Amino acid sequence: MFHPRKLKLLTVFAAVVAFLVFVLPPITYIALRYQHEKAVVSVETHVNALAVSELINNNPELWRFEQLRLIELLSFRSGSVGAAESRTVFDIDGTIVAESRRVVHAPLIRSTRLLFDAGRPVGRIDIARSFREPLVHGMGIAAISLVVAILLFLGTYGLPLRTLRKAFNDLRQEKEKALITLQSIGDAVITTDVNMRIEYLNPVAEKLTGWTTLEARSRHMDEVFKIFNEKTREPSVNPIKECLDTNTVVAMENHTILVRRGDGEEFHIEDSAAPIRVSDGAIIGAVMVFHDVTDRRKAQNRLHHIAFHDELTGLPNRSFFQESLRRAMQEGHVLNRRVAVLFMDLDKFKTVNDSLGHAIGDELLVLVAKRLQACVRDHDMVSRMGGDEFTAVLTDLPSAESAAIVAKKIIKALSTPFELHGNTLRISTSIGITVFPRDGESIGVLLKNADTAMYHAKSCGRNNFQYYISAMSARALDVLYMENALHTALDNDEYYLEYQPKLDLKTRRIVGVEALLRWDSPQLGCVMPSNFISALEESGDICQVGSWVLETAIAQAKVWMDAGRPMVVSVNVSARQFKQPDWVDEVMALLDTAGLPPGLLQIEVTESLLMDGADRNEAMIRALTQQGVRVALDDFGTGFSSLSYLRRFPITELKIDRSFVVDIRKNTTAYKVIKTIIDLGQALDIRVIAEGVETPEQYGLLAEMGCDEIQGYLLSRPLSVPAFEAFLDNFGGGQVAACQSQDKLQ
Structure with missing residues (x-):
């Protein structure tokens, strides 16, 4: 028999161990899953809000009536497969404009983003995702942990001291069962000690990193888990290091890329790392749960491309052009550099559409876009404004006259005949040029003046370029007055x-x-x-x-x-x-x-x-x-x-x-x-x-x-x-x- 005091200590010990075995696995799993699901919902709400706001900017008066287009945008869903979501677009008065609804069971994770038109909020988008499935999984883990905890408690409490070793062996077996549970989940899991030495990788983590648990055990986390920032291509700080330094849960930074050992394949990953604590609060290691979001990121990029690029030519659209010009003007103002805007309109393009059809016209626009891109530097940008109108933003110009060099290249490139389906097509372009800050210090003024200069080029016989001068504005008003009459x-x-x-x-x-x-x-x-x-x-x-x-x-x-x-x-x-x-x-x-x-x-x-x-x-x-x-x-x-x-x-x-x-x-x-x-x-x-x-x-x-x-x-x-x-x-x-x-x- 145990001494009463030893029995009491044994009982307390057994209860504490059982409680930890029962509580830690499900709580850890649910907490990590909650962080993951919350981040997913937030990102998807942000992405969908950007897409819908772009639609609103393009059609501010009638966007509420474009339900089919709104539902199409809402259908881009890059979250976890099978997760039930409700997506709803409201106007500023709270009236539902469009929704993509599925049956969503409580409890819910919600995220809301405002929709803007030229900086003014005109509505909001709400996304609600069910958290029932992670809770069910958590309860499954809790059930297993409860059984393990009960058996552990009973075994520890009921056995004499001579069987204590056997109890610890049983505890080890139950720990292995808990590890099997971790191996069955869809997320990747890596655990380390306080020195960031690898202790465990589940199969998903092994697949994504290219390391087995045996190969990785005792190796430093940075050696096994190589990550960098997608945009800067610089190595990223390991989230386990941050969580151990701060004793808090740390989410991965955006645009994190994991490089797999061996073939070097890259994966977009998301999630977080958390410290592992014992009963007295001491940290004994860290656990990181992450998952592959490559497919979701591709969907996000596709959605972004749809919102900011011309579908036919693949060139940046008007929205992308205005944003790029805004950034170029800001840099030009700070660094005292010139920025030129070239506004181009194809001459006689309508004749091609009228005589050969719009299909040939579209193919011609694609070829024109390629020739235009070949005429500018890598850091300059060509965009399609619509129809047969194109623009180019030229940055870091040594002089205002430097834009003429590009304009001449473009005129020469487009003067070369195009061969399409047995047809020899000859077109030309009229180009108007404005220079920041000389000809204007806002996007609207620069674009309007470039358009005016372009029409002056047309009036001078087409197939030429003209720099904007202030006298053109008065002439343009006279022409506009005559056209209206x-x-x-x-x-x-x-x-x-x-x-x-x-x-x-x-x-x-x-x-x-x-x-x-x-x-x-x-x-x-x-x-x-x-x-x-x-x-x-x-x-x-x-x-x-x-x-x-x-x-x-x-x-x-x-x-x-x-x-x-x-x-x-x-x-x-x-x-x-x-x-x-x-x-x-x-x-x-x-x-x-x-x-x-x-x-x-x-x-x-x-x-x-x-x-x-x-x-x-x-x-x-x-x-x-x-x-x-x-x-x-x-x-x-x-x-x-x-x-x-x-x-x-x-x-x-x-x-x-x-x-x-x-x-x-x-x-x-x-x-x-x-x-x-x-x-x-x-x-x-x-x-x-x-x-x-x-x-x-x-x-x-x-x-x-x-x-x-x-x-x-x-x-x-x-x-x-x-x-x-x-x-x-x-x-x-x-x-x-x-x-x-x-x-x-x-």
Whole structure:
């Protein structure tokens, strides 16, 4: 029998040991799991809040109604497999906007994050995760520990001292059973002594570290558990060291990477380390529980990529651009460095979409993005703003003029033809450049000024770059005012046509007119076409206005024909209008409706229009001429048409550009060019008309060279319908003959 005092001590000892055996395993497990689950819920709430806030920033007014997109964002779930969660988005008033709900059993771990629009809270996102499963596991461990504790207590209390050794052996066996329990959980577990020497690794830890328990035992933790920071690639402080130094539970820092021994594979890991204490509070070691979150991190990165990158090209999107520019401006302000913003818009990209389809257009944008990235330095950034607009942020520039070097590289790179599905595509870009801090000290101002400079580059002929200057802002306001007025000009009947006569030099009769568009704006007065046609083309309104011109000119030609004055009316057509797939049908329908013979309509096209998509244009022109419509090549001699093009296209008339006619007497080259064009027309049986004839001397030389027709101020300025009809009434052969001695024929 035990001595009473020894028996009491033995009883107390047995009770304490049993209590520790019963309490420590489940409490340790539950505490570590709670820290893990809480961190997971917090991270997922933060990630989802970022994604939803990005959606709100892109669509601040209607985001509450994009439930499908919100539910899609909420569906990115990177937590532990099988964990039940409830995810809900509320607006600022607490109304549920979207939810991704599963049955979630108490107890719950909750996390809430605010949603922001430009820094202003507009709602919140709540995530609740069930903690029932870890509690069930903890209770399982507690049950096992309870059985072990009871057996230990009974064994220690009931056996005599001679069986104490056997009791300790039993305790060791029960400890092994507890270790088996640790080996069965899904998390990795490592225990050490107070000197950070490895004592135990469970199978999951062995798999992730590449060390077995036998290999790792007694080795220092830093040798077995090699971790570093994903972003800095610098070694991270081991959490066990921190927990032993501070005597507290320590969570791993964010972006921790574990390198496995042997193959060097890297794993994203998360969780924490805690000190192991005995009954008197003394620390005898530490335990670290961690798990592989590589798949979850990939999901987070994917979610981040969706929120901050363009889906088509993979380039940073507008949000990423603004954030990068903000950081670059902050660094530039502190370090006194220049930052340049290049705003790029592709020229004629819409033509590719309209003619070849959006699929080809998308592929072209991808190739453009690659070429743009190749033109900038590694630390510079190219982004896609949307459509065919791109930006570049150039940092640490030695001078403002350094941005021009990059702009020239970009222009050269994009001028090289693209080959796509058997198509040779030629595009260019117009670039506007602003420099921080010279041209602005805020993102909005820099971007607006770069956009203004880009439009100035377009107005200068495209395929060039322009630095922003303050005078551009005033010019941009004038252009904007004109564009706004143009949008309503057609509906308000502000357009009208004037007609300039054409004279046949052989018969000395008026044989045709050119219909010329005029705009009488109530605000701007009479605006000449050279000042507003480009704006119509940029806005796309040129097609609608062009249809009105065609319809009006055809109707007027029919009136003159019915009055016994049939004459050919010429109408200029823009490239965008000509490329409409049903345009030929539209022309023939207008002729049929008006009852005008096709031979009394002449379409004027430019050389550049003719050569842009030659195969399609040949079919269009042939379709017109086969039905009797005449086609004239306008401004001939200023482009790059070759003899083969003239033989290929069924052109009925060549119009010599006025720039040659002006210098016909003083410039020998101009004289020879005109003579060559006239001879060429006669050889190909194509009529030749000279425009811009203003003097009797020009008239006489053109008649001597055999030119077929003339048009210009010598004959008449463009006239309204009543004025033109009066001109016809007063016109006579004697007046034609007087052209050789008079300044004007009226």
